[in-house]
Amino acid sequence: MQSVTKLRLYASPEDRKKLFATMERYNAACAFVSPVAFFEKQFSTIGLQKRMYSTVREQFGLSAQMAQLAIRKVAGSYRSTIEAIKAKNKILRALGKPLQVLSEISFCEHGAICYDARVLSLGKNRASIWTLDGRIKLRYARPDYFPPVAAVKQTDLVYRDGAFWLYATVKSPDREIPEPAEYLGVDLGVVTIATTSDGTVYSSAATERVRKRYGNLRAALQQKGTKDAKEKLRKISGRERRFKTDVNHVISKQVVRAAEGTKRGVALEDLTGILQRTTVTKQNRERHHTWAFFQLRTFIAYKARKLGVLLKVINGSYTSQQCSVCGHTDPGNRSDQATFRCLQCGHAENADLNAAKNIAVRAAVNRPIAVCSRPGERLNRKPVKSMEPITAPCPRL
Ligand SMILES: [Zn+2]
Missing domain, CATH: 3.30.420 (Nucleotidyltransferase; domain 5)
Structure with missing residues (x-):
């Protein structure tokens, strides 16, 4: 299975500038590729590489790997968004609610860079990171439980709360879990x-209370309609979402x-x-x-x-x-x-x-029990599907 470990990165003001510049250029490339992917419905990484690679390299002065990674991030973001929408629409359709449609994905200037091992390598205490000004080596805080760096599959550079972080995706061998009796x-x-x-x-009593409270607040703010009210509206929707996530x-x-x-x-x-x-x-x-x-x-x-x-x-x-x-x-x-x-x-x-x-x-009992609610009525016995968590290839913040 895969898990993500956050590693705090220590960068001097000089290095921070380099990281910011690289991040901005990379995300500008993503933002440039995104409308093309969206309007041409080109969501395969290879297809999008063919279409955009040389343009991205020319226009953004990125290394070959970085250009590929930017295009891969765009294609991956679309694919995971489409998967999530499909799953959501299953429920929305059953509820008779309007379905969600795919819209163009925007990439903000300080969005994560999804590096791979060729452009970012982790040493024992230092990370070597490709930037527009060449490679830089930065110290990072490494927790005791962190596995050998060979187990790291992918590392994202993330800017959050005023600091740079490495989000390391670590692959650990799948344990064979024995079938329990109950x-x-x-x-x-x-x-x-x-x-x-x-x-x-x-x-759901507690979440309902919070939902109602925010619901009333939202209605009041929507009625106001001022710029200030809109900003507040945006804030409370984030707060409500975080509360629900905590509950889950x-x-x-x-x-x-x-x-x-x-x-x-x-x-x-x-x-x-x-x-x-x-x-x-x-x-x-x-x-x-x-x-x-x-x-x-x-x-x-x-x-x-x-x-x-x-x-x-x-x-x-x-x-x-x-x-x-x-x-x-x-x-x-x-x-x-x-x-x-x-x-x-x-x-x-x-x-x-x-x-x-x-x-x-x-x-x-390891298989669905066949039950007939009325004579002659059979249940569909589809094979039991295992459930995969929906994970985006690159966390967007
Ligand atoms: Zn009974």
């Missing part, structure tokens, strides 16, 4: 963010830790189950944040891999209509959004908890 089922929901088969509920970090960590501590795997459902359930009320539609699903799923997958916890994604068909005790599946088992009551055996409990238990059981 799984912790996790139901990612609409009203509650997540419910585990152990009965732990992560309610906390939840995903607790979920994966709970599984790790009990030597279980983590089971999630694929999108089938979620989509079957999200055709609910208008209020739910408003509350339904696509970010919650994607970001939380991505975080859980990433943290599970990091801690060596097996993650299984199961077919989510009818997880919310099936009884976790007797297996009877019927839409009538759901008397309302929150409660599950089995028409066959009378088992009653919180609907999300019942679904989470089904998810745990389906993962443990």
Whole structure:
């Protein structure tokens, strides 16, 4: 698996100037290539190299490698953005909301430079970095846990909070994770963010409060419409996003830790189950944040891999209509959004908890259980897909 380690870089005022100049030239090249890629729909690195390489070298005075890297960053940014939009649109389509479309990507002047080993090499305590003024050697703070530099796959130069950083992507060998006997089922929901088969509920009450507070503030600012108000609007949207991200970090960590501590795997459902359930009320539609699903799923997958916890994604068909005790599946088992009551055996409990238990059981039997809600109705038994976290090739800040 891959992980990113941030290394603080120490640069003299003189070297900072060189780094800034290189960063600005590189990003200017990216900004120059971006509209061409967008309007000609050329998102393959090789295709874009063919089209733009000599122009970029001539116009921006970059070395051969740096010109290639700039073009690669543009192509990679488009490809990862397209992937993310595709995934988001799956949900938006099911919710009947307008779909997101690709727009031209802009590159700011101090965006990250995605270096490779030919233009940036890491030594024991020093990094040798290509700049427009030739190579410079800079000291960097190296944490104890940092692996041998040979394990570093790619290094990005990032300017953040007034300092330069190296974001080193380290590849560590994939551990073979043994199949656990049991799984912790996790139901990612609409009203509650997540419910585990152990009965732990992560309610959206706190995030809802924050959302409402920001919602009111936003409405007031939008009405004002002044330049000052617009600036404030931009700030609060960033604050709200960071709050939500923090919440997802906390939840995903607790979920994966709970599984790790009990030597279980983590089971999630694929999108089938979620989509079957999200055709609910208008209020739910408003509350339904696509970010919650994607970001939380991505975080859980990433943290599970990091801690060596097996993650299984199961077919989510009818997880919310099936009884976790007797297996009877019927839409009538759901008397309302929150409660599950089995028409066959009378088992009653919180609907999300019942679904989470089904998810745990389906993962443990290693294949989706075939359930027929009506005579003659078959479930599609698609192979279970594993989930990859969405990672951009180059973090944009
Ligand atoms: Zn039952």
